[in-house]
Amino acid sequence: MSKNIIELKNIGKIYKSEGGDTQALRSIDLNIKEGEFLAIMGPSGSGKSTLMNILGLLDTPTSGTYILNDQKVSQLKEKQLAKIRNKEIGFVFQQFNLLARTTILDNVMMPTIYGNIPNPKQKAEELIEMVGLTKWISHKSNQLSGGQIQRVAIARALMMDPSIILADEPTGNLDTKRSEEIMALFKEINKKGSTIILITHEEYLAQHASRIIHIQDGNIVREERAK
Amino acid sequence: MKFLTILKQSVKAIMSNKVRSFLTVLGIIIGIGSVIGLMSLGAGVKASISEQINSLGSTNLTITSGVTAYSKGSYMSSDDASKAQQNSSAMLGSVETLTQNDLTELTKISKDLVENVAGYVSSPVIFKVNDEEQRQTLIGVSSQYFALYDLKLASGNGLDASDSKNIVLGSQLATDTFGNTSAIGQKISIMETEFTVVGVLEAQEESNFSNPNLQAYISDADAFKIFDSKNYNGIVAKATSEKTVDSAKAELETVLLRSHKIDDKDLADFTVTSSKDLLSTIDTVMSMLTSFLAGIAAISLLVGGIGIMNIMLVSVTERTREIGLRKALGAKTSDILIQFMTEAVVLTIIGGVLGMTFGYTIGIVAGKFLDFSAVITLDSVLLAVGISSFIGIVFGIYPAARAARLNPIDALRYE
Numbered sequence: 001m002s003k004n005i006i007e008l009k010n011i012g013k014i015y016k017s018e019g020g021d022t023q024a025l026r027s028i029d030l031n032i033k034e035g036e037f038l039a040i041m042g043p044s045g046s047g048k049s050t051l052m053n054i055l056g057l058l059d060t061p062t063s064g065t066y067i068l069n070d071q072k073v074s075q076l077k078e079k080q081l082a083k084i085r086n087k088e089i090g091f092v093f094q095q096f097n098l099l100a101r102t103t104i105l106d107n108v109m110m111p112t113i114y115g116n117i118p119n120p121k122q123k124a125e126e127l128i129e130m131v132g133l134t135k136w137i138s139h140k141s142n143q144l145s146g147g148q149i150q151r152v153a154i155a156r157a158l159m160m161d162p163s164i165i166l167a168d169e170p171t172g173n174l175d176t177k178r179s180e181e182i183m184a185l186f187k188e189i190n191k192k193g194s195t196i197i198l199i200t201h202e203e204y205l206a207q208h209a210s211r212i213i214h215i216q217d218g219n220i221v222r223e224e225r226a227k
Numbered sequence: 228m229k230f231l232t233i234l235k236q237s238v239k240a241i242m243s244n245k246v247r248s249f250l251t252v253l254g255i256i257i258g259i260g261s262v263i264g265l266m267s268l269g270a271g272v273k274a275s276i277s278e279q280i281n282s283l284g285s286t287n288l289t290i291t292s293g294v295t296a297y298s299k300g301s302y303m304s305s306d307d308a309s310k311a312q313q314n315s316s317a318m319l320g321s322v323e324t325l326t327q328n329d330l331t332e333l334t335k336i337s338k339d340l341v342e343n344v345a346g347y348v349s350s351p352v353i354f355k356v357n358d359e360e361q362r363q364t365l366i367g368v369s370s371q372y373f374a375l376y377d378l379k380l381a382s383g384n385g386l387d388a389s390d391s392k393n394i395v396l397g398s399q400l401a402t403d404t405f406g407n408t409s410a411i412g413q414k415i416s417i418m419e420t421e422f423t424v425v426g427v428l429e430a431q432e433e434s435n436f437s438n439p440n441l442q443a444y445i446s447d448a449d450a451f452k453i454f455d456s457k458n459y460n461g462i463v464a465k466a467t468s469e470k471t472v473d474s475a476k477a478e479l480e481t482v483l484l485r486s487h488k489i490d491d492k493d494l495a496d497f498t499v500t501s502s503k504d505l506l507s508t509i510d511t512v513m514s515m516l517t518s519f520l521a522g523i524a525a526i527s528l529l530v531g532g533i534g535i536m537n538i539m540l541v542s543v544t545e546r547t548r549e550i551g552l553r554k555a556l557g558a559k560t561s562d563i564l565i566q567f568m569t570e571a572v573v574l575t576i577i578g579g580v581l582g583m584t585f586g587y588t589i590g591i592v593a594g595k596f597l598d599f600s601a602v603i604t605l606d607s608v609l610l611a612v613g614i615s616s617f618i619g620i621v622f623g624i625y626p627a628a629r630a631a632r633l634n635p636i637d638a639l640r641y642e
Binding site: 027053058059078079082083085086087091093097101102110111113114115156160217 | 243552553558634
C-alpha cells in the first residue's frame with residue numbers, strides 16, 4: 001500500500017478570544033495515504049473547517065505534530081509554507097473565492113504568479129476545457145453562475161498539479177445536479193492520482209469518497225470505509 | 228514572481244477605481260506640478276536675464292562708487308567697514324567718488340587690455356517741451372560713451388565734450404515727444420536750462436535693465452553743471468576680449484586705488500563688476516528664490532503622500548480576502564508586500580508624470596504672459612519621477628506591510 005502523505009498526531013487547536021477560549025480541536029490522530037479520497041463529515045462547529053485549515057497550512061495547531069510528506073510542518077519557515085501551498089496543495093473553498101472583474105483564464109492562472117510551471121497558459125486552457133468552460137474563458141468571474149465559478153475554482157486548484165486537493169464544502173451553495181457534476185470531477189482527478197480531502201455535511205456526497213471520518217466537538221468519533 | 232504580471236495587476240487595480248485613483252493622485256499632481264512649474268519658470272527667468280546681461284556686453288566692466296558687500300569674497304569685519312567709510316565714502320554708493328581725474332587716469336590704460344572707457348552721470352529729470360512737462364532719464368556721458376555702447380545716430384550729430392547745451396534723444400523718446408516732425412533743432416528745457424536737440428539715435432534693442440530708446444544724453448560737462456556735481460555715477464570700461472576681462476579688471480582696480488591713494492584693496496571706495504560677476508550674483512539669487520518656492524510647493528507633496536497612504540490602507544482593508552486567497556495560492560509575505568508597494572509607486576508615478584505635464588503647461592503659459600520661455604530640463608523630469616516614486620515607497624510601505632503581515636486564514640475569513 002502507498003505511503004502516508006499526511007500524518008496528524010494529537011492535534012489540538014484553541015482559539016483565544018475575550019469571551020474565553022474555544023477548543024476547536026481536542027486531539028486528532030489521522031493518517032491519510034497518497035491517492036486517497038477522504039471525506040470529513042460533521043455538524044457545523046464540530047471543528048472540520050479548522051482541521052482543513054491546519055491541513056492546508058493556512059492555520060497552525062496549538063498542540064500536536066503535523067507531518068506532511070515526511071516534513072514536520074512546525075519546523076517550516078513562512079517562505080517554505082508558501083511554496084508548499086503553491087505547489088503541493090490545491091484549495092477549493094466553500095465561498096467562491098475568485099478575483100472579481102478578472103477573466104476566467106487569469107483566475108485559473110493565478111497560482112502561476114507565485115510559482116513556475118511550463119506553458120502555464122496552455123495548461124490553464126486545458127483545465128478550463130476539462131471543467132467545461134472553454135466558451136467562457138475570457139468572461140469576467142462576476143458574469144458566471146455559482147456552479148461555473150466553483151468549476152473555475154477547481155481548475156485553479158489543479159493548476160500546479162498539487163498532490164493534495166482540499167475542498168471545503170465545494171458544493172455547499174449548489175443544487176444536487178451541479179453537486180453531482182462537481183463530485184464526478186473530483187473522482188476523475190482522484191483517479192489520476194491526486195489525494196483528495198473533502199469536507200461536507202451531505203451524506204450522499206461523502207459516499208463518493210473511499211473513506212469517511214466523522215468529527216464531533218473536536219474529536220474523530222467514527223470512521224467508515226466505502227463499500 | 229514576475230515583474231510584468233505584478234505591474235499588470237497594479238495597473239488593473241488602479242484602473243478598476245478610476246475616480247478614486249485620480250482623486251488620490253491629485254495631491255501628487257498638484258505638488259509635482261507646482262515644483263516643476265516653478266523650477267522651469269525659474270530656469271526661464273535665469274536664462275532670459277543671462278541673455279540680457281550678455282547683450283549688455285560680456286566684455287564690459289562697470290565701476291561704481293562705494294562698496295557693495297556681495298561682490299567681495301567675504302563680508303568685511305565691522306572694523307574694516309568703518310575704516311573703509313572713514314576713508315572717504317559711505318557704503319553702497321551713496322556718495323559718488325569717481326572723479327573726472329579717475330576717468331583720465333583710466334583712459335591711459337594700455338589699449339591691449341582696455342579698448343575704451345566712458346563715464347556717465349544720470350538722474351531722472353523733468354523735461355519741458357512747449358510748456359508740456361514729462362519725467363525722463365537724463366544721462367551725462369563722456370565722449371567715448373556712444374562708441375563704447377555702439378549707439379549710432381539715425382540723424383543729426385553727436386555730442387561734443389564742451390558745455391554746449393546740446394542733447395541727443397533715444398529714438399522712441401524723440402517720436403514720443405515730437406511725433407512726426409523732426410526732432411533736430413527743437414528746444415527742450417531741463418532744470419531751467421535750455422538744450423537744443425542735435426541728434427536722434429537709431430533704435431536699440433532694449434533690456435530689462437535700461438531702455439536706451441527712452442533716454443536722453445547730454446555731455447558730461449553739461450551734466451556736472453545742471454546736476455551740481457563733479458563726479459561720475461559710474462565708469463564703464465570695455466575689455467579688448469573676453470580673455471582679457473579679468474586682467475583688465477585687475478588693472479582698473481590698481482589704477483583707481485593709486486588715483487584714490489588707497490593702499491589696501493579691501494578698503495577700496497569703488498567696485499569693479501564684470502557681467503560675469505553680475506551673472507553669478509543673479510544666478511545665486513534666482514536659485515535661492517526658486518528653491519525656496521519649490522520647497523513650499525513640496526509641502527503639498529507631503530500632503531499628497533499622506534493621501535496615498537490613506538487610500539492604500541483603505542484598499543488593503545477592502546481587499547483583505549483577496550490577500551488571504553493569494554496567500555492560500557502560494558503568495559509569500561514578500562509577494563504581497565511587493566504587490567501593494569508596486570501599486571502605490573505606480574499610482575505616484577502616474578501622478579508624477581501628470582504633474583510634470585501640468586507643471587510644464589503652467590511654465591509655458593506663465594512664460595507666454597510674462598514674456599520669456601520656460602526651460603524644461605532633464606533634471607526636473609528625473610526629479611519628478613524620482614520624487615514621486617520616493618513618495619510612493621515612503622507612503623506605500625506601511626499599508627503594504629500591513630497587507631503582507633495578514634495571517635492567511637484571518638484574511639480569508641474577513642467579512
